[in-house]
Amino acid sequence: MGTMKKTLLIALAMMLLLTSCSGGGKGSESSSQDTESSASQSREEQEEQDRQAALQALEGIPYSGDRSRCRMTAEQARAFAQIIADGISGKIAPFDEYGSPESQLVFWEEPYSVWGYGGLYETDRAQVYLADLAGDGVPYLVVSSSLLDSDSFEIYGWKDGKASRITGAECYGGRQSVELWKGSDGKYYISSGGSGGAAYHLSEDYVFTNGAMELAYSWEEEYLNDGRVRLVENGVERIYTLEDYEALPSSSPLPERASESSDAVEPCALREMLDGLNQYGELISGGAAQAVTIPELTEAQQAAKAMLNVLNEANSGDPYMGILQTKLVDLDGNGVKELFVLTIEGTLYYWQDGALQSKYVGAYAGGSLNWYLCRDSKTGEMGIEYESIGGGDFSGGSRAYYYLSHTEEISDMNDAFTVNGADATREEYDKVVALNQRLETVGGDELYGQGDGMEETVAELQAAFGQYDPDL
Known part of the structure; x- marks a missing residue:
C-alpha cells in the first residue's frame, strides 16, 4: 500500500510538471507575438514620423500640386539632386530645338548661347521646381531659364527606378512654341506647335502619366495649291474644300484650360533645390540616404570652364566679329594650357591666381599677319610671337614677343629699326630676333583655310569634365 501511494504521488507530480511546462510554452509564444506586433507597430509609427518630417521639409521646396499626396522616394529625390549637380558641373549637354543633345559643354547656373530661329540667343537652366504633373503624387x-519667360526649359521624370529627361524646349523667338499648361480636368499637358509658313501648321499635345508622357492629340493642316485643305488628325488624313474645312467643328479631345492655377509656383535656385532634395531624402529614409554634393573643380577644370565660357561668349555676338581661329597652347608646362583666340585681335587667356587672365597679343589688321609660339632662348620661357609684315606705304614690319612675364617689341620700317620703342641698330634688332626662337604657327594668314580650330579646342576643354549623359 505504501508503495502504491508513493507511485501515485510521483505520477501526480509528473502531471503537474507537464502541465506547468505546457502552460509556459503557450505563454512564451504569446509573448513573442506581442513583441513582434509591438515592433511592427513601432516601425510603422517611425515610418509615418519620417514621412511627416519629409513632407514638412517639402514645404521649403517649390512644389506644384498637393504636397500631402507626395510619394517621392529617397531614391527619386537623390536622382533628381544628382541631375541638378550634374547640370551645375557641366555634365549634361544642352538640347537643340528638335530635342537632340548637342556636343557643347554648358553650366546650368551660367548663361550660354544656343541657336534659335532668329539666330543666337542666351539662356540658362538656373531655376527649378517640382511638379506633380501626372496627379499621382x-x-x-x-x-x-531665368533669362527667358518661355520656350526654354527641360522636364525630367521618374519611371522604373530611373530619372530621365522626358521633354523640353529650346525654341525661343522662333516659329515653334512649347507650353506647359493645366487643364480643367486637373491634368497637365504640354503643347508643341509651329508653322512652315502661312500655308502649313501643326501641333502636338501630350499628357503626363507614370513618370513620362504620351500623345493625347496631334493635328496638322496644309492649304494646298488647288484651294483645298489637307487635315491630319491623330494620323488620319482627310482632304476638304476650303468652305467645308472652315465649317468643321472642333474635334480636339483636350479639356479647356484652367483659368487660374492654384498650383502656380515660383521656381527656386538650383542649389536651394539640391539642398531641399537632400534633406527630404534623408528624412524619408530615416537617415539612410546619402546626400548628393557638387564636387570641387580642380585648377585644370576651373580653367577649362572659364575658357569655354570665353568661346561661348565670343561666338554669341556679331557673327562678323566672331572667332576666326583658336588653339590651346602650353606655355609654362604646369598642366593647365593657355588659350589663344583670334577675332579682330589676338588674345591669350591664361589661368593665374585662381582666375582667368587675358593678354592682348596683336591686332588682326594691316599686311600679312601671323602668330607663332616662341621661346626665350635665355630663360626658356614660352610665349606668343606676333608678326605684321607690309601694309600701308612702308616696307618691313613689326614683331612683338608676348610672354606671361614681359613683352618685347621690335620694328623695321623702311630700314629704320626700333627695340621697345627706342631707336636701334640693325645688329640690336637682329639680336632680339635671335634671342626669341620662333616655333610653330598658331594663327593668322598662314593657317587661312585650314579651319578655325574650334571643334578641337572645345573637345580638349570638354575632356576635363568627362562625358555627359545623353540619356538625361
Missing part, C-alpha cells in the same frame, strides 16, 4: 523635375 510622383513629381517631375522642371528646370527652366
Whole structure:
C-alpha cells in the first residue's frame, strides 16, 4: 500500500510538471507575438514620423500640386539632386530645338548661347521646381531659364527606378512654341506647335502619366495649291474644300484650360533645390540616404570652364566679329594650357591666381599677319610671337614677343629699326630676333583655310569634365 501511494504521488507530480511546462510554452509564444506586433507597430509609427518630417521639409521646396499626396522616394529625390549637380558641373549637354543633345559643354547656373530661329540667343537652366504633373503624387523635375519667360526649359521624370529627361524646349523667338499648361480636368499637358509658313501648321499635345508622357492629340493642316485643305488628325488624313474645312467643328479631345492655377509656383535656385532634395531624402529614409554634393573643380577644370565660357561668349555676338581661329597652347608646362583666340585681335587667356587672365597679343589688321609660339632662348620661357609684315606705304614690319612675364617689341620700317620703342641698330634688332626662337604657327594668314580650330579646342576643354549623359 505504501508503495502504491508513493507511485501515485510521483505520477501526480509528473502531471503537474507537464502541465506547468505546457502552460509556459503557450505563454512564451504569446509573448513573442506581442513583441513582434509591438515592433511592427513601432516601425510603422517611425515610418509615418519620417514621412511627416519629409513632407514638412517639402514645404521649403517649390512644389506644384498637393504636397500631402507626395510619394517621392529617397531614391527619386537623390536622382533628381544628382541631375541638378550634374547640370551645375557641366555634365549634361544642352538640347537643340528638335530635342537632340548637342556636343557643347554648358553650366546650368551660367548663361550660354544656343541657336534659335532668329539666330543666337542666351539662356540658362538656373531655376527649378517640382511638379506633380501626372496627379499621382510622383513629381517631375522642371528646370527652366531665368533669362527667358518661355520656350526654354527641360522636364525630367521618374519611371522604373530611373530619372530621365522626358521633354523640353529650346525654341525661343522662333516659329515653334512649347507650353506647359493645366487643364480643367486637373491634368497637365504640354503643347508643341509651329508653322512652315502661312500655308502649313501643326501641333502636338501630350499628357503626363507614370513618370513620362504620351500623345493625347496631334493635328496638322496644309492649304494646298488647288484651294483645298489637307487635315491630319491623330494620323488620319482627310482632304476638304476650303468652305467645308472652315465649317468643321472642333474635334480636339483636350479639356479647356484652367483659368487660374492654384498650383502656380515660383521656381527656386538650383542649389536651394539640391539642398531641399537632400534633406527630404534623408528624412524619408530615416537617415539612410546619402546626400548628393557638387564636387570641387580642380585648377585644370576651373580653367577649362572659364575658357569655354570665353568661346561661348565670343561666338554669341556679331557673327562678323566672331572667332576666326583658336588653339590651346602650353606655355609654362604646369598642366593647365593657355588659350589663344583670334577675332579682330589676338588674345591669350591664361589661368593665374585662381582666375582667368587675358593678354592682348596683336591686332588682326594691316599686311600679312601671323602668330607663332616662341621661346626665350635665355630663360626658356614660352610665349606668343606676333608678326605684321607690309601694309600701308612702308616696307618691313613689326614683331612683338608676348610672354606671361614681359613683352618685347621690335620694328623695321623702311630700314629704320626700333627695340621697345627706342631707336636701334640693325645688329640690336637682329639680336632680339635671335634671342626669341620662333616655333610653330598658331594663327593668322598662314593657317587661312585650314579651319578655325574650334571643334578641337572645345573637345580638349570638354575632356576635363568627362562625358555627359545623353540619356538625361
